[in-house]
Amino acid sequence: MKIIDLRSDTVTMPTPEMREAMFKAKVGDDVYGEDPTINELEKKAAQIMGKEAALFVISGTMGNQIAVKTHTNPGDEIILEENSHILIYEVGGIAAISGVQPRPLKGERGVLNVEDIKKAIRPDDIHQPSTTLICLENTHNRAGGTVIPLQTMKEIKALAKEHGIPVHLDGARVFNAAVALGVDVSEIARYADSVMFCLSKGLCAPVGSVLVGDQEFIGRARKYRKMFGGGIRQGGILAAAGLIALERMTKRLEEDHANARFLAENLAEIPGITVDLETVQTNIVFHDIEKTGLNGYEYTQKLKEFGIMINPAPKTLRMVTHWGITREDICYTLEVIEKIVKGG
Numbered sequence: 001m002k003i004i005d006l007r008s009d010t011v012t013m014p015t016p017e018m019r020e021a022m023f024k025a026k027v028g029d030d031v032y033g034e035d036p037t038i039n040e041l042e043k044k045a046a047q048i049m050g051k052e053a054a055l056f057v058i059s060g061t062m063g064n065q066i067a068v069k070t071h072t073n074p075g076d077e078i079i080l081e082e083n084s085h086i087l088i089y090e091v092g093g094i095a096a097i098s099g100v101q102p103r104p105l106k107g108e109r110g111v112l113n114v115e116d117i118k119k120a121i122r123p124d125d126i127h128q129p130s131t132t133l134i135c136l137e138n139t140h141n142r143a144g145g146t147v148i149p150l151q152t153m154k155e156i157k158a159l160a161k162e163h164g165i166p167v168h169l170d171g172a173r174v175f176n177a178a179v180a181l182g183v184d185v186s187e188i189a190r191y192a193d194s195v196m197f198c199l200s201k202g203l204c205a206p207v208g209s210v211l212v213g214d215q216e217f218i219g220r221a222r223k224y225r226k227m228f229g230g231g232i233r234q235g236g237i238l239a240a241a242g243l244i245a246l247e248r249m250t251k252r253l254e255e256d257h258a259n260a261r262f263l264a265e266n267l268a269e270i271p272g273i274t275v276d277l278e279t280v281q282t283n284i285v286f287h288d289i290e291k292t293g294l295n296g297y298e299y300t301q302k303l304k305e306f307g308i309m310i311n312p313a314p315k316t317l318r319m320v321t322h323w324g325i326t327r328e329d330i331c332y333t334l335e336v337i338e339k340i341v342k343g344g
């Protein structure tokens, strides 16, 4: 039986071209700055993002945590969205590693309101912590892969600049955002001082993310990467796949978005299933099965019997499209769901 794995775009395998490139990669000791493939990846990433410099890191979490550490001092306060990855899924790292306190704000489909940020920035007061960072997430994972409008990014950046506060963008899926907005990714990155993006999700690299920013920031971030145990020696083996992710795989994301849209629109037609189509902007689809009377755990178990994998949850379930998921797979998935919902 074919397995259709819709749990996440992190399940993507390296492409045959990546494996070939990894086999042939020129490598050196990256802690000495001598890995030519990592150096090439960092140079390309900085260029594509329109920033001065880049740092190859092991994971998106490591990239975000290094960014927070580099931008802040212990006791500072950082503003972020209440369902952001940095707040929910990074094991409390900002508290444990950087000693900062979060100021979570409620976003609208993952998008923060500029006025809310303005009100949350601390005044210069001997009693209060200093607001020293604003974190954004584009696309927003928990909100369903939603995109921050460019105008909003621009306004947040202008406000932050007025207060001398840097903006960090968790752009794990920022290439999906660029495709959805129909702009070059640097048009998004220009409204952030630092950006982290993942090579290992929809872009299919086996391991790795990149943090970009100005020369001075990346210089200090590089030292923190070492502190965090992220000096990666002959990591060019990984960067070789990353280069293909960056240069080739970013060009095919439209297909994932079209498949997600097709999936969402057809799911919404199945009696008892609810989909907020407004949130389906990229490669993530959430659907609510509460009105079908089914239990989410039984539902995911039944899907598994047909070779379809999604993460179990009580009633709102996520599906993510990616390289290797075809339109036929989506059609088959829809047929199976219809059958399960009808009690067949």
Ligand SMILES: *Cc1c(COP(=O)(O)O)cnc(C)c1O
Pocket: 058, 059, 060, 061, 062, 064, 085, 086, 137, 139, 140, 141, 170, 172, 173, 198, 200, 209
């Ligand atoms: C996946 C993800 C990360 C972290 O990436 P890992 O490589 O899994 O550590 C950070 N932010 C967002 C929005 C993500 O979806």
